[in-house]
Amino acid sequence: xxNAFSAALLAAAQxxxxxxxxxxxxxxxxxxxxxxxxxxxxxxxxxxEQNMVGIAAGLAKxxxxxxxxxxxxxxxxxxxxxxxxxxxxxxxxxxxIGDGAGVVYSSLGVSHQSTEDIAALRALAHMRILSPAxxxxxxxxxxxxxxxxxxxxxxxxxSDLGPVHAAPPALEWGRLLPVSPGDGxxxxxxxxxxxxxxxxxxxxxxxxxxxxAPSLKPLDADSLVAACEPHRxxxxxxxxxxxxxxxxxxAEILSQEHPMPVCxxxxxxxxxHFCGSYAYLMREHGLDLDSAxxxxxxxxxxxxx
Amino acid sequence: xxxxxxxxxxxCSFSLxxxxxxxxxxxxxxxxxxxxxxxxxxILSKGHGVMAQYACLREIGWLTDEHIATYYDDGTxxxxxSDASVPGLEVNSGSLGHGLAVGAGLAYGALRRGSSQxxxxxxxxxxxxEGSIWETLLFASQFKLHNLxxxxxxxxxxxxxxxxxxxxxxxxxxxxxxxxxxxxxVDGHDEAALDQAITELVRSTVPGPRAIIAKTLKGKGVSFxxxxxxxxxxxxxxxxxQDALAELAAVAEPELHP
Numbered sequence: 001x002x003n004a005f006s007a008a009l010l011a012a013a014q015x016x017x018x019x020x021x022x023x024x025x026x027x028x029x030x031x032x033x034x035x036x037x038x039x040x041x042x043x044x045x046x047x048x049e050q051n052m053v054g055i056a057a058g059l060a061k062x063x064x065x066x067x068x069x070x071x072x073x074x075x076x077x078x079x080x081x082x083x084x085x086x087x088x089x090x091x092x093x094x095x096x097i098g099d100g101a102g103v104v105y106s107s108l109g110v111s112h113q114s115t116e117d118i119a120a121l122r123a124l125a126h127m128r129i130l131s132p133a134x135x136x137x138x139x140x141x142x143x144x145x146x147x148x149x150x151x152x153x154x155x156x157x158x159s160d161l162g163p164v165h166a167a168p169p170a171l172e173w174g175r176l177l178p179v180s181p182g183d184g185x186x187x188x189x190x191x192x193x194x195x196x197x198x199x200x201x202x203x204x205x206x207x208x209x210x211x212x213a214p215s216l217k218p219l220d221a222d223s224l225v226a227a228c229e230p231h232r233x234x235x236x237x238x239x240x241x242x243x244x245x246x247x248x249x250x251a252e253i254l255s256q257e258h259p260m261p262v263c264x265x266x267x268x269x270x271x272x273h274f275c276g277s278y279a280y281l282m283r284e285h286g287l288d289l290d291s292a293x294x295x296x297x298x299x300x301x302x303x304x305x
Numbered sequence: 306x307x308x309x310x311x312x313x314x315x316x317c318s319f320s321l322x323x324x325x326x327x328x329x330x331x332x333x334x335x336x337x338x339x340x341x342x343x344x345x346x347x348i349l350s351k352g353h354g355v356m357a358q359y360a361c362l363r364e365i366g367w368l369t370d371e372h373i374a375t376y377y378d379d380g381t382x383x384x385x386x387s388d389a390s391v392p393g394l395e396v397n398s399g400s401l402g403h404g405l406a407v408g409a410g411l412a413y414g415a416l417r418r419g420s421s422q423x424x425x426x427x428x429x430x431x432x433x434x435e436g437s438i439w440e441t442l443l444f445a446s447q448f449k450l451h452n453l454x455x456x457x458x459x460x461x462x463x464x465x466x467x468x469x470x471x472x473x474x475x476x477x478x479x480x481x482x483x484x485x486x487x488x489x490x491v492d493g494h495d496e497a498a499l500d501q502a503i504t505e506l507v508r509s510t511v512p513g514p515r516a517i518i519a520k521t522l523k524g525k526g527v528s529f530x531x532x533x534x535x536x537x538x539x540x541x542x543x544x545x546x547q548d549a550l551a552e553l554a555a556v557a558e559p560e561l562h563p
Contacts, residue, residue: 046447051406051440058410061395062418063342082437085397086407090389 001159004135005097006030008142009067013038016065019146022056023069024049026099031069049074053082053094060092065146072098072114073105076121076153083151088126093149101131101157102193102239103272106281115267119244121153122217128173129217131155131238131246133195134163137214140171148173155216157239158193158278164212174220176227182209185305186296187231189213191246194237194265200289201237201296219249225258233303235263235296239287242266263299265292306356308546310377313385316524316536318356320460320493321427324519325354327499328425329361332507339367339392345422346411348395350404351429351458352387355394359383362393402435404428405455409441412453412514423507424453431463434472439484445514446485454506455486455516458493460523462534477518486516493519527552 010033013019021034022043035042045052049070056066068075075096076083087094098117105112121127128150132138138156145152169177176189179199184207190198191213202208211227213219228234234254236247247264254260267285274284282288286295307315325347334345349358359376362368368383368391375381382391386399395411396404408426415422428438445453457477461468468474481488487509491498499519506515523537524530527549541549 045444046440048440048443050402050437051409051444054403054406054437054441055410055413055444058407058412059414060410061407062411062414064414064417081400082403082406085400085403089397 001132001135001138001156002030004138005142005156006033008139010034010037012142012146013041016146017041018063019065019067020059021067021069022052024052024074026071027069049079050082053079054086056094057082057086057090057092060087060094061090065093065095065149067095067097069097069099071105071112072101072117072155073112076117077114080120080124083121083127084124088124088151091126091150094151095145096151096153097156098153099156101155103267103281103285104158104278106272106278107275109275110271113272115239115241116244117153117155118216118238118240118246119248122244122249126151127217128152128215129155130214131157131192131216132214133190133192133212134161134165136163136165136168137171137177137212140168141214144171144173155192161193161196164195164199171214173215174218175215175223176211176213179210179212182207183230184208185232186235186300187211187228187233188235188237189227189246189250190237191216193239194287197287197289197292198235198237201235201292204293205296213246216246216249219253221253221257224250224253228254228258228260232305233261233263233300235265235299237292238266239282240266241269243269261299261303263296265295306359306373306376308541309374310385311540312538313356313377313540314353314538315356315541316462316530316534317351317353317429317460319525319527319530320521320523321351321354321458321519322357322360322525323494323496323499324427324456324458324521325357325361327496327503329365331500332423332503333425334423335365343420343422346395346408346424348404348408348411348424348426349387350396350398350408350426351401351432352396352398352404353429354427354458355385355387358387358394367393401429401432402437405438406441406444409445409450409453412445412450413448415452416450422452424450425456426453427456427458429463430457430459430461430468430474430477433457433474433477434463442481442484442486449512450514451512453514454503455481455514457481457516457518458521459518460521462523462537464537466534481516481518485513487511487513488516488518490518490520493521494525526556
């Protein structure tokens with residue numbers, strides 16, 4: 001997925017010299033190729049994220065297409081007000097890349113983890129949010145972002161979980177992407193790293209459908225209702241706080257448009273008290289296959305047919 | 306405006322009147338209408354002084370008396386703090402420490418395009434409490450933004466009292482110089498001195514950013530507002546309004562009708 005990101009960024013910078021990559025002193029080897037090919041379109045703004053976002057806003061006002069790269073723990077949350085006032089308020093075409101989203105930096109602790117970024121940005125007017133699940137979605141998401149002259153946040157989470165699609169999907173703002181069809185009682189909707197878990201989880205429920213939600217904002221009511229209507233229970237999965245992310249967005253829409261039970265699986269409303277491997281921390285937060293399966297079983301018992 | 310608007314940021318608008326007047330009259334190349342792509346940029350990072358900028362926009366004809374009359378009314382577009390949706394205003398400020406970085410981005414973009422556009426950014430001394438200001442000073446120096454002139458409206462006050470007593474900034478000229486700025490300190494109410502300092506700094510061939518520390522009086526021009534923080538954010542009564550008008554007129558008239 002990171003290769004797909006890098007390739008898409010290189011292609012975009014090649015095609016449009018207004019595209020400037022601005023990093024807050026992060027990225028290491030990820031940008032070796034970019035710096036080699038486009039040294040003049042690469043800006044290291046130092047460890048000063050507030051200024052970095054303001055600079056990006058000024059460059060965008062001056063006709064450039066800045067891509068602001070940072071760990072998702074630092075941008076958006078540290079600079080939420082800069083994103084609000086300097087970028088979103090004037091609807092400027094700035095693409096924010098939040099790397100390491102969720103608990104990717106599992107052994108480093110809370111400072112480097114972000115489980116609140118989607119919730120924080122969903123309430124910013126004019127902001128769009130993408131959360132690709134695999135390399136195919138990443139390529140499509142980058143292309144969609146560069147086609148859209150508006151504020152966009154692209155959430156880059158755990159990147160080595162393997163593909164969920166066989167080929168690059170046709171991605172549109174607001175639309176869910178089908179992963180596996182089914183007409184059973186359950187429909188699983190995942191985003192980012194947890195689409196992969198949704199696929200595994202669905203094996204336990206014959207006929208369950210699986211969808212990916214790479215466009216978290218906007219999220220079209222039509223697309224969501226069409227995916228959920230044939231089923232009785234919706235299960236959402238995200239590597240993010242259970243409050244305010246995909247599950248929140250799905251519940252908001254369905255409660256008005258097509259009321260039905262929504263089982264929200266995500267990081268409980270707490271920080272990581274322990275650290276360890278990624279697999280360990282996902283288990284610790286109840287986001288491994290066994291824990292998720294138990295949560296869905298408990299939910300289906302509460303909501304019998 | 307201030308009288309009509311009841312509770313307003315009045316004293317922080319009076320401290321930068323001469324700075325704005327000199328910039329609009331003699332330095333800003335704006336063209337005939339707002340938003341031209343090759344314009345100079347005036348960034349009011351201390352958005353609290355926006356009333357003074359509305360007055361300038363009225364002088365150059367981009368706002369009308371009818372616009373000004375709506376200030377603080379229901380449905381007005383003229384907010385109490387700077388908002389980029391008003392033609393002629395460049396940034397959304399009022400939350401302090403935002404505009405300067407956006408101005409530096411505009412300056413950097415102009416240099417990248419090989420444009421001769423200039424960016425004049427006005428920050429308050431109180432605003433210099435914000436860490437983001439100092440982040441941007443580092444960036445401006447690192448990227449040699451010689452087309453950026455920062456003007457500090459150093460009126461010595463912030464919302465709750467004297468800057469020296471709340472968060473003492475020490476010697477601002479030395480601080481800006483230490484951050485790589487070619488810096489002058491002038492009387493911010495002396496238009497000739499301001500004009501000369503701006504002219505010299507803009508013409509300077511030093512390859513880095515420039516700054517002026519403009520020593521000003523909060524509430525300048527109205528004796529009972531000067532140096533009194535009561536007037537940072539307050540309302541004018543009929544009496545104080547008339548008294549203020551009388552004092553301002555007494556100074557203005559001899560200049561208008563010599």
